[in-house]
Amino acid sequence: MDHQAVLAVDIGGTKIAAGLVGPDGVVRGHAETATPATEPLIGEALRTLLTSVTAGVRPSAVGLASAGPLDLRRGTVSPVNIPAWRDFPLVELAAAIVPGVPVTLVGDGIAAAVGEHWLGAGRGSASMLGIVVSTGIGGGLVLNGVPYPGPSGNAGHLGHTVVDPAGPSCTCGAAGCVEAHASGPSMVRWARRHGWTGTDARRLAADAGHGDPIALAAFDQGTQALARGIVAAATLCDLDRVVIGGGVSAAGPLLFTPLRRHVERFSTLGFVRRLTVEPAALGRQSGLLGAARSAMLADPAPGRPITA
Template identity: 45%
Template sequence: MSRRVAARAHSMLEAMSASFAIAVDIGGTKVEAALVDENGAVLAGSRHRAPTGPERSAEELAASVRSALGGVLALIGPDTAVSPERIAGVGIGAAGPVNLVDSRVSPLNMPVWDDYPLSALVADTVHPVVPGVPVTLRLDGLCITLAEHWVGAASGHDNVMGMIVSTGVGGGLILGGRTVPGPTGNAGHIGHVEIGGHEDACPCGGSGCLEAVASGPRTVAWANAEGWVGGTGEELAAAVAAGDPIALRAVARSGRAIGRAIASAASLVDLDIVAIGGGFSHVSPLLFEHARAAVAERATFGYVTRVQVVPSALSGEGPLIGAAALIHRAEMVD
């Protein structure tokens, strides 16, 4: 047997014996579920999604979760490639706020799920197929931070903030090599840090919150108010690339707000690196340039300006990998 054939056979045997986490990511536009192995790789063909959103009822949202999970659970069984014994647990990353004491969620972008028993819903769906496996819930921002620390842009750093800039703005913290969820599970939720100089109303009840200023929908809305005609982050990205002055100002405004929030967080907890993902983070490289420039304004504080602000290295799989890390890297999870 040649070395190449032997290596391929060894890789196949490893895949056949790998353990998997069922990863679930629940956000303001969709829920996704997949099988993720102990190396942070999403199993090909296991990724399933269903729509969410503020226009759906509580039961419609629950049906979407069951639908996404159903696609994954169909791959698990005694006569399939993934036996129930190979499932190590279920990790859930959810938009916040979360309530870890009771395993419930109250996502701002889905208000009908106020204090909703999400872990129970997932457990009731999964346990008939994989009896008794643990179900772990954490804020989606914490999950993306775990993913970046594990196999992404923050690998090798132990003082990390991960951020999601998308329909909302979320975040999470790893300090000293361990997650910092806080007593309720909401530590690191940087989207609701207030940014000086802004009065934009936020669904949380505050004003000038980072999410109210710099999320994709809020940035588009600000550009519309200034006279730009367009309806999506993708259209805004195209306008930025074409040099539209209003679109450029909109991205600059959001980027500066992100940078100010990062500088505040670095001042408080002394970070090495901030990794930013989420759909709107791809609007333009200028978003990162403006964020870094805002951090650099804290010139007197070298421990703040040293923080690296980088894009996520995990593309669209990051939230699922982070949810799986709740199981595969449980030793880091407080």
């Protein structure tokens, strides 16, 4: 591994993944661990993981992708789906584990979008929205070919866009968010309220694939909410592509067929109708690659709030 390798880390509610990424986008030394339930254990798990991945290698930089919200100025994260972390000093911890190199922090949604725009289904798009549909719903924007995390690092949070003010409560404290309708657990809860007896999103997709009417209806109502959020974002940001990854996207046509139909139905303006919706191409590595690419693109000027 040459000295240009970036240590990339992708932190989610169920797993923490890390790897060394070269300028060619190849991930080497990939490793991951389950996300522990308590803050001290998460910190120790991260330390053990990064130490093992970087054994004998000094990376040129560290790129961190984490569920948010983030506080870039302080280098802290408070992921909605990781209750054990509130104002957790993630940048400080990474800088202590890998001292002497710049550390770049980005949201997991923007990381996935950057990865797909760099090497995946977003290549060649002018302005795109990357979406991760899983336990939660994350989002990230690439506008005019440039990642746009926003001043606080939280731009693109599509999952917490309200599409139904009278809808179900969301983990963020609002009601009727896209995530409250269209995440895997949210669709499962909707289906169970309507008589379905399964327990998880994988089973829901399997039953929908076999024609179960309640499971199919769960995907339909979930994709309606997701489509409303997508069309609103496309109208606001003049997008030409949406790329969707995450565990729920593995449902394939069960998700994308009704989603594309609803996006077309809700797209009333001509410039929005050019929007295409595509499945992510990089799978579980989109976040790692986006974290690495974000570190590669980071401005090394002093005072940059996303570096340590």
